[in-house]
Amino acid sequence: MNKHVIETYERGWMLFSLAMILVFLVFIGYTLSGFAFYVPTAAERIDPTTVRTGGFPTPHVEKVGPGKYQAYVIAQAFTFLPNEMHFKVGDEVTFYVTSPDVQHGFYVHGTDINVQVIPGEIAKVKTKFKRPGTYLIICTEYCGIGHQNMLGKIVVEE
Amino acid sequence: MATLARKDEYADFPVKKVSLYYITLAFVALLIGTLFGPFQAFNYAGVNLYPALEKLLPFIKSYYQGLTLHGVLNAIVFTQLFAQGALLYLQSREMRMLPQMGVAWFSWWLAFVGLVMAAIPLLLNDATVLYTFYPPLKGHPLFYIGAALIIVSSLVTVYLSVELWARWKRQNPGKPTPLVSYMSVVTWMMWAVAAVGLVVEAVVLLIPWSLGWLKGVDPLLARTLFWWTGHPIVYFWLLPAYVTWYGLLPKHAGGKLFSDPLARLVFLAFLIFSSPVGFHHQFADPGIDPFWKLVHTVLTMMVAVPSLITAFTIAASLEITAREKGGRGVIGWVAKLNWKDPIVLASVLGAISFIVGGAGGIVNASFTLDYVVHNTTWIPGHFHLPVATAVTLTHMGLALVLIPHLTGKPVVRLPLARAGIVLWFVGMMTMAVGMHVMGLMGVPRRAWISNMAPNVQGAYSEAASMMVLNGIAGAILLIAATLIFYVIFATLLQSRRLPPAERPEVGFSEAISGPEGRRSVMVMDRLFFWWGLAYVIVFAVYLPTIVRIWSTFVSAPGFRLW
Ligand code: HEM
Ligand SMILES: [Cu+2]
Numbered sequence: 001m002n003k004h005v006i007e008t009y010e011r012g013w014m015l016f017s018l019a020m021i022l023v024f025l026v027f028i029g030y031t032l033s034g035f036a037f038y039v040p041t042a043a044e045r046i047d048p049t050t051v052r053t054g055g056f057p058t059p060h061v062e063k064v065g066p067g068k069y070q071a072y073v074i075a076q077a078f079t080f081l082p083n084e085m086h087f088k089v090g091d092e093v094t095f096y097v098t099s100p101d102v103q104h105g106f107y108v109h110g111t112d113i114n115v116q117v118i119p120g121e122i123a124k125v126k127t128k129f130k131r132p133g134t135y136l137i138i139c140t141e142y143c144g145i146g147h148q149n150m151l152g153k154i155v156v157e158e
Numbered sequence: 159m160a161t162l163a164r165k166d167e168y169a170d171f172p173v174k175k176v177s178l179y180y181i182t183l184a185f186v187a188l189l190i191g192t193l194f195g196p197f198q199a200f201n202y203a204g205v206n207l208y209p210a211l212e213k214l215l216p217f218i219k220s221y222y223q224g225l226t227l228h229g230v231l232n233a234i235v236f237t238q239l240f241a242q243g244a245l246l247y248l249q250s251r252e253m254r255m256l257p258q259m260g261v262a263w264f265s266w267w268l269a270f271v272g273l274v275m276a277a278i279p280l281l282l283n284d285a286t287v288l289y290t291f292y293p294p295l296k297g298h299p300l301f302y303i304g305a306a307l308i309i310v311s312s313l314v315t316v317y318l319s320v321e322l323w324a325r326w327k328r329q330n331p332g333k334p335t336p337l338v339s340y341m342s343v344v345t346w347m348m349w350a351v352a353a354v355g356l357v358v359e360a361v362v363l364l365i366p367w368s369l370g371w372l373k374g375v376d377p378l379l380a381r382t383l384f385w386w387t388g389h390p391i392v393y394f395w396l397l398p399a400y401v402t403w404y405g406l407l408p409k410h411a412g413g414k415l416f417s418d419p420l421a422r423l424v425f426l427a428f429l430i431f432s433s434p435v436g437f438h439h440q441f442a443d444p445g446i447d448p449f450w451k452l453v454h455t456v457l458t459m460m461v462a463v464p465s466l467i468t469a470f471t472i473a474a475s476l477e478i479t480a481r482e483k484g485g486r487g488v489i490g491w492v493a494k495l496n497w498k499d500p501i502v503l504a505s506v507l508g509a510i511s512f513i514v515g516g517a518g519g520i521v522n523a524s525f526t527l528d529y530v531v532h533n534t535t536w537i538p539g540h541f542h543l544p545v546a547t548a549v550t551l552t553h554m555g556l557a558l559v560l561i562p563h564l565t566g567k568p569v570v571r572l573p574l575a576r577a578g579i580v581l582w583f584v585g586m587m588t589m590a591v592g593m594h595v596m597g598l599m600g601v602p603r604r605a606w607i608s609n610m611a612p613n614v615q616g617a618y619s620e621a622a623s624m625m626v627l628n629g630i631a632g633a634i635l636l637i638a639a640t641l642i643f644y645v646i647f648a649t650l651l652q653s654r655r656l657p658p659a660e661r662p663e664v665g666f667s668e669a670i671s672g673p674e675g676r677r678s679v680m681v682m683d684r685l686f687f688w689w690g691l692a693y694v695i696v697f698a699v700y701l702p703t704i705v706r707i708w709s710t711f712v713s714a715p716g717f718r719l720w
Contacts, residue, residue: 009474010416010417010474017463021460021463047713049714077717077719102292103294105532105602109600118381118443118445119377119712119714120712121444121445124444139602140533140534140602140603141292142288144222144295147605147606148607151614
């Protein structure tokens with residue numbers, strides 16, 4: 001095979017690679033600008049030793065408007081508080097999540113919520129429940145010997 | 159017969175011996191680390207074999223202890239030690255000069271002592287913190303100190319490689335660095351940029367904290383420093399394999415490398431773009447500004463380009479080779495490659511897995527897509543392709559040539575190793591399918607799911623069919639690993655040696671387009687400049703975030719929850 005033929009292919013391939021990467025970046029930009037409220041942001045920093053002693057609200061769900069809720073969640077070894085939450089289809093929920101001990105995950109299967117729960121951070125994420133059903137809350141970070149049992153649930157009714 | 163003193167087999171070129179020590183220690187680590195792999199695959203098949211394992215090895219108390227050993231020994235220790243041994247040897251041999259031998263041995267001893275120190279708490283279940291050791295999980299101080307010594311050893315090797323290169327440049331003014339040496343030096347420089355995060359994390363935060371001198375550490379700060387090193391470490395695993403693919407594979411396949419300057423460009427791109435990308439491991443972290451996450455995303459995508467070029471160049475070089483030997487057809491030429499050579503077999507299978515793995519990697523790096531897969535089994539499903547298949551197979555293939563070359567000991571039962579290599583590839587591809595799909599079903603990684611409490615049992619029953627694949631993969635990989643390790647250790651431990659004339663050679667690739675007379679090559683050869691630039695960029699994309707987190711330092715106390 002001729003060396004120059006390959007060099008032409010090679011240049012074509014490099015251009016293709018760059019173009020492909022650019023297209024990906026455009027898509028990412030698009031999704032970010034449109035619906036990325038599930039990207040976790042930090043509500044604030046917190047001293048993790050105060051999470052259970054008043055530094056963070058008692059875990060609960062609070063109605064803040066028609067179809068709008070705020071949920072205050074503590075992820076701790078090896079459970080979520082509250083461990084079960086109930087909503088209606090179409091509800092928009094903002095979760096505030098933190099940890100008093102080690103790192104955990106707060107992954108609501110079937111949604112785009114997947115937060116690294118880090119002691120010292122109060123994470124804030126928002127989602128809208130579009131379908132009825134039971135959504136598992138899964139701890140997705142190793143947190144100790146009972147990590148595999150750290151599951152909660154969200155029940156969404158019609 | 160007549161000689162009283164034992165003959166020194168390495169007297170002609172003493173770097174052979176230190177290199178052999180690195181490679182042997184690397185495979186000892188890999189052997190122990192890999193032992194847990196099939197047990198983990200069975201765990202994700204829903205089968206809990208840990209009670210049986212504990213009967214065999216009473217000091218292994220849990221899945222998580224085994225997983226910590228698996229991650230640390232395979233991903234950190236094996237990869238680093240193999241790179242230290244192989245790259246140092248290849249560079250010395252190509253330059254026909256010795257590195258500073260005393261320093262080379264010092265570096266080996268540092269790694270050895272560090273490994274023993276870290277192994278003690280790992281085996282005693284006193285540092286079951288996984289290979290990411292995220293605080294506030296708190297392990298025994300010996301673990302952090304040992305790990306730090308291993309990293310220091312790698313930095314000593316950076317010095318060795320750069321010093322050797324600078325000496326060669328002084329003695330060969332105006333000449334371009336030979337290719338394999340160029341790739342080795344750039345790999346070490348890249349690692350020196352990458353390692354800053356981990357060194358600061360260990361020395362400033364973890365060691366003082368584990369010794370009780372510091373009351374708490376900031377978990378987000380520690381994560382950020384960890385991933386400064388944690389992503390580019392992937393390229394530190396990968397580049398030594400690329401050295402084989404560019405520098406040795408074309409020769410062993412019976413042909414030539416397509417383009418020498420392009421290979422240099424690829425390595426240079428890695429030097430500059432490898433490190434400023436760590437936030438793509440922290441997309442799910444609160445406390446890091448989405449703007450900086452986006453910057454890292456863009457740079458991460460850039461790093462994909464040199465790998466895409468590599469896939470092209472390697473495939474093109476092999477195809478030219480095969481066609482010159484009379485190969486035909488769109489795919490038919492593949493038959494003409496020299497498959498008997500373990501470097502060819504292992505590298506090509508590794509490269510195929512790497513292409514699949516690379517495509518998945520681009521998904522993970524896509525900021526907004528990542529949330530679907532973050533910390534599910536998709537992630538280990540993904541990285542076993544580049545690391546546990548592409549890199550590990552390539553290193554195994556190289557070892558099967560390098561060990562006889564260094565020692566003069568012929569490979570024992572090479573066909574068994576070839577079968578092992580093929581089975582390893584098949585097993586890893588099978589496991590990858592299972593783990594990727596289970597990840598989409600929400601099954602978390604790092605979870606002892608075969609040992610769940612009664613109230614949560616059955617949570618992942620949807621994934622049952624994929625679990626079967628993991629079970630099959632675990633069995634295939636157990637056989638593959640047994641075959642390969644048998645051949646490697648039987649070769650090392652025999653006493654037979656070939657006479658010098660019959661010892662196998664390590665062949666360096668020649669290139670169709672060489673480096674001679676290219677201005678671009680001379681510009682790329684100004685490595686101290688490029689190295690400095692890499693530091694400037696990494697500091698620019700990290701310091702704003704690090705300074706901000708540090709200025710609101712959160713002091714989290716440690717926990718032992720295993
Ligand atoms: C017989 C071969 C192997 C098998 C069957 C295997 C299997 C597995 C499985 C199932 C996991 C997931 C565990 C979990 O998330 O709970 C895992 C994790 C991992 N493996 Fe392997 N593996 C093998 C070889 C290797 C090799 C050769 C390397 C690297 C050179 C490697 C590096 C890793 C790393 C870094 C992790 C992640 C550990 C963590 O999450 O802390 N593995 N392995
Ligand atoms: Cu947890």
